[in-house]
Amino acid sequence: MKVTVCGAAGGIGQPLSLLLKQSPHITHLSLYDIVNTPGVAADLSHINTRAKVTGHIGAAQMDAALEGSDIVVIPAGVPRKPDMTRDDLFKINAGIIRDLATAAAKNCPKAFMLIISNPVNSTVPIVAEVFKKHGVYDPKRLFGVTTLDIVRASTFVSEIVGGDAATLRVPVIGGHSGVTIIPLLSQVGGTSGLSQERIEKLTNRIQFGGDEVVKAKAGAGSATLSMAYAGARFTFSILDAIASNKPVVECTYVDLNSDAQGGAATKKITGDIQFFSVPVELGPAGVQRILPIGNLSEYEAGLLKTALPELNGNIVKGTSFISQAN
Numbered sequence: 001m002k003v004t005v006c007g008a009a010g011g012i013g014q015p016l017s018l019l020l021k022q023s024p025h026i027t028h029l030s031l032y033d034i035v036n037t038p039g040v041a042a043d044l045s046h047i048n049t050r051a052k053v054t055g056h057i058g059a060a061q062m063d064a065a066l067e068g069s070d071i072v073v074i075p076a077g078v079p080r081k082p083d084m085t086r087d088d089l090f091k092i093n094a095g096i097i098r099d100l101a102t103a104a105a106k107n108c109p110k111a112f113m114l115i116i117s118n119p120v121n122s123t124v125p126i127v128a129e130v131f132k133k134h135g136v137y138d139p140k141r142l143f144g145v146t147t148l149d150i151v152r153a154s155t156f157v158s159e160i161v162g163g164d165a166a167t168l169r170v171p172v173i174g175g176h177s178g179v180t181i182i183p184l185l186s187q188v189g190g191t192s193g194l195s196q197e198r199i200e201k202l203t204n205r206i207q208f209g210g211d212e213v214v215k216a217k218a219g220a221g222s223a224t225l226s227m228a229y230a231g232a233r234f235t236f237s238i239l240d241a242i243a244s245n246k247p248v249v250e251c252t253y254v255d256l257n258s259d260a261q262g263g264a265a266t267k268k269i270t271g272d273i274q275f276f277s278v279p280v281e282l283g284p285a286g287v288q289r290i291l292p293i294g295n296l297s298e299y300e301a302g303l304l305k306t307a308l309p310e311l312n313g314n315i316v317k318g319t320s321f322i323s324q325a326n
């Protein structure tokens, strides 16, 4: 497997690449950035694991970095500072993602595309539109990485209800920003005894967990280490699904058209939205099945109602950035 990390010299990119270097499934780890990749690649290349590491710097080396990739992971672009929303990043990151997606569509049209760069709600639709423009769009292979919401939810919920955070699974659906993040606490064992006030506080903490880190870093960026962990977990799940032919379930932000039956069932609850984070069974070709989101409590149904207009606006913004460009 050739895995390319775009933005590999960044706050997420470096620890993510380190974690990926440990995978026995990866034979070639290709590191692309506009700065510093020769050093990062030289450093990682001394680790005695299977993957060969190559470093590629600047636009002139982008094609070589991406050529023949099986998986492309993208944490390229600028992070938030305090008092910014993820949507404020659109101005800069939309163009970065468009250019990387264009190069990927030409050099590795069948790659699994794992999008970390914010605003994820909009950057994933941008990649979809670019791939459509090049006639190579396969919705089964495009993923917005929302795993950090799942990781946070497991941590925060286990702090309250006990149990092992590593194995406690909390479904988180919707998008990846504030109110579009919808944790389904009613589906987690041990939460039925919690007061409504506790549920609302926990939900709010999961929705705004990113802000907690942005505030604590005080201008020096947003979550990098926990995101590297989450990004590696999601990439390993994809690798397991491809290489071991073992179905793996992860919540991830996908095109609901990637599974006609599962997508239609989700749309009965969400209305006609194109991208949504749902539990997905991953297989060798990508999205194998979109799984049911299950029963929502009245409170969660209210969260969904609040989330949908904002999420839809983010999707339209991403889609029209490409479709209305000259």
Ligand code: NAD
Pocket: 006, 007, 008, 009, 010, 011, 012, 013, 032, 033, 034, 035, 075, 076, 077, 078, 079, 080, 089, 093, 096, 100, 115, 116, 117, 118, 119, 120, 145, 146, 147, 148, 149, 176, 221, 222, 223, 224, 227
């Ligand atoms: P960072 O600034 O530390 O690193 C970003 C890297 O991208 C830098 O090395 C930069 O040189 C590189 N870059 C910029 N333009 C590029 C281009 N055209 N091609 C290739 N590389 C380019 O930022 P970070 O903290 O690593 O965050 C990166 C992105 O990930 C941000 O948009 C952030 O909001 C997002 N993020 C998403 C999640 C999530 O849950 N999905 C979590 C945390 C951060």
Ligand code: LMR
Pocket: 079, 080, 086, 118, 148, 209, 210, 211, 213, 214, 222, 223
């Ligand atoms: C996160 O959830 O930590 C990321 O989306 C980064 C951010 O801007 O909060």
